[in-house]
Amino acid sequence: MAQSLPRSPLAPDAFPDLPTIDGVRFATVAAGVRYSGRTDVMLAELAPGTTIAGVFTKSSTRAAPVLDCQEKIGKPSNGAGAAILVNSGNANAFTGHYGQASVADVTTAVAKIMDIPLDRVFTSSTGVIGEPLPHEKITDRLAELQSTLSSDSIEAAAQAIMTTDTFPKGASAEVDVDGKTVRIAGIAKGSGMIAPDMATMLVYIFTDAVAEQPALQRMLTDLTDKTFNCITVDSDTSTSDSLLVCATGTSGVDAKDNAAFTDALHTVMLDLAKQVVRDGEGASKFVEIRITGATSDSDAKTHGLAIANSPLVKTAIAGEDPNWGRVVMAIGKSGAAADRDLLSISFGDILVAEKGWVSPDYSENDAASYMKNQELVIAVDLGLGDGQSTVWTCDLTHGYIEINADYRS
Numbered sequence: 001m002a003q004s005l006p007r008s009p010l011a012p013d014a015f016p017d018l019p020t021i022d023g024v025r026f027a028t029v030a031a032g033v034r035y036s037g038r039t040d041v042m043l044a045e046l047a048p049g050t051t052i053a054g055v056f057t058k059s060s061t062r063a064a065p066v067l068d069c070q071e072k073i074g075k076p077s078n079g080a081g082a083a084i085l086v087n088s089g090n091a092n093a094f095t096g097h098y099g100q101a102s103v104a105d106v107t108t109a110v111a112k113i114m115d116i117p118l119d120r121v122f123t124s125s126t127g128v129i130g131e132p133l134p135h136e137k138i139t140d141r142l143a144e145l146q147s148t149l150s151s152d153s154i155e156a157a158a159q160a161i162m163t164t165d166t167f168p169k170g171a172s173a174e175v176d177v178d179g180k181t182v183r184i185a186g187i188a189k190g191s192g193m194i195a196p197d198m199a200t201m202l203v204y205i206f207t208d209a210v211a212e213q214p215a216l217q218r219m220l221t222d223l224t225d226k227t228f229n230c231i232t233v234d235s236d237t238s239t240s241d242s243l244l245v246c247a248t249g250t251s252g253v254d255a256k257d258n259a260a261f262t263d264a265l266h267t268v269m270l271d272l273a274k275q276v277v278r279d280g281e282g283a284s285k286f287v288e289i290r291i292t293g294a295t296s297d298s299d300a301k302t303h304g305l306a307i308a309n310s311p312l313v314k315t316a317i318a319g320e321d322p323n324w325g326r327v328v329m330a331i332g333k334s335g336a337a338a339d340r341d342l343l344s345i346s347f348g349d350i351l352v353a354e355k356g357w358v359s360p361d362y363s364e365n366d367a368a369s370y371m372k373n374q375e376l377v378i379a380v381d382l383g384l385g386d387g388q389s390t391v392w393t394c395d396l397t398h399g400y401i402e403i404n405a406d407y408r409s
Helices: 064-072 096-114 142-147 154-160 213-226 259-278 297-309 311-318 324-333 364-370 398-405
Strands: 024-029 041-046 051-056 082-090 121-128 169-177 180-189 202-207 242-247 286-294 344-347 350-354 375-381 387-394
Touching: 024 142, 024 154, 041 142, 041 154, 041 202, 051 064, 051 213, 064 096, 064 121, 064 242, 082 096, 082 202, 082 242, 096 121, 096 142, 154 169, 154 180, 169 259, 180 259, 202 259, 213 242, 213 259, 259 286, 259 387, 286 297, 297 311, 297 324, 297 375, 297 387, 311 324, 324 344, 324 350, 324 375, 350 364
Parallel strands: 082 121, 202 242, 286 375
Antiparallel strands: 024 041, 041 082, 051 242, 169 180, 180 202, 286 387, 344 350, 344 375
């Protein structure tokens, strides 16, 4: 499916040049899980002692691999190595006991061939829901995967985990900590079924920093709320979302309580999150929604997501229609505090409405011209307090319908 879709018009020009992370190696294979003629399984090998933190979907219909990962996150490494195995094409979700058995077979086989403890094997699956995972197609190729592990194959790994994605997603950062360089590199997949908590999203971030698991977990949880939980394509929460951050410790530099490292990790996570929106199924516009003046940051985020998830707002954006009344509607329905007579709304630098009424200087022609841009900013000030939030979304086009109507055919 992913190969037949045209590249998103919002895609970056090319996959970025990501730094090699000491202690991480990758391999991919075309196992034929669902797709033919493309790689669909990725294996990542992690150095002994690597600490791993994770955040997962809050869906009550979580897939078997998610439940397995959640059970393992936070357990001590005891100096052992670790592995991550990901397949695309089949989500292994809503597959009952068969799904659990598939995870057990795959993780057991990986643990054996990699000579690592079972609780150090993490798996993810993404793709169609409700179909048994043909896990033997994966386990039959493990020897090939292990024999082709390479430290410079991260781009291939990003390609292997795609489903309806139109481009592989990667981001990186380097930061100086006490005179030494710490590197971060991450990959992600995601295009549709994207909403906070988290999305149909798989994200794997690697760093050579030293990080104790509890500290890394706290950092990841906090940064997820500012990045991946601030994006939405279609308001639908997936069964399979998984985000793992792996710290190999090979640089010898401790990232604990280091603001520069935290900022760098935030940069990588936000970059990947925005790339997911840019690859939103059928998307032609990238939209940043800035909310200020709310009674709290939480209320601001509620308003922002109400605007971002409104089909009426999103279709107006697709049609390049500066229909600010739809923004007013979305604010009013959000359930968070708002006062009609204190609202101001801007499209880019164009003040559209203020004090509960259209701005006297508003020009429909100027606004219509602005809406033709590929990247848009919708700003709302509620005039109630100091709460603020920014969320990112895309428009809703005929392409979204076509992709999802044909997804399983």
